[in-house]
Amino acid sequence: MANACSVFGRGEANRDTSLHLLPKDHNTREKWLQFIWSDNVLENIPAKTWVCSKHFEDSCFLNLEQKRMGFATKLILKHDAFPSVLPGVATAVDS
Ligand SMILES: [Zn+2]
Numbered sequence: 828m829a830n831a832c833s834v835f836g837r838g839e840a841n842r843d844t845s846l847h848l849l850p851k852d853h854n855t856r857e858k859w860l861q862f863i864w865s866d867n868v869l870e871n872i873p874a875k876t877w878v879c880s881k882h883f884e885d886s887c888f889l890n891l892e893q894k895r896m897g898f899a900t901k902l903i904l905k906h907d908a909f910p911s912v913l914p915g916v917a918t919a920v921d922s
Contacts, residue, residue, distance in 0.1 A: 831846075831877065832844075832846060832877055832878055832879035832881075832882075833863050833873070833876045833877055833878060834862070834863050834878055834879070834882055834910070834913075844879045844880050844881055845879065845880045845901055845902045846877040846878070846879050846880075847877065847878050847879070847880065847883075847902075847904050848875065848876070848877055849872070849876040849877075849878075850906070852906065852907070854907075855906070855907050855908075855909055858909035858910075859876075859878060859909050859910060860872065862878075862882070862909065862910045862911065863876070863878065863910070878910045880902050881912065881914050882910035882911070882912045882913065882914075883904065883908060883909075883910050883911070883912060884911060884912060887904055887905055887908035887909075888902050888903060888904060888905070888908070889903040889904070889905055890902060890903050
């Protein structure tokens with residue numbers, strides 16, 4: 828089974844979206860959990876918790892330019908980056 832973004836349980840990942848695993852760093856991890864589940868953080872965090880690249884600001888990535896130019900296949904997050912972008916439902920209509 829393919830991995831999917833954990834934000835609101837949406838599996839919206841596609842070829843233009845990379846998935847990023849929950850970081851180990853405690854402080855950064857807390858920010859991710861707050862973003863994913865807001866005030867309803869699960870007691871048992873799934874071992875594989877993924878957030879797709881749509882939820883990060885451009886500045887969170889180390890190699891966004893390379894990815895856009897086709898030199899990189901996978902986006903790399905800065906180690907202290909955390910998700911903050913919630914794509915609106917209306918933006919899901921890109922063709
Ligand atoms: Zn997502």
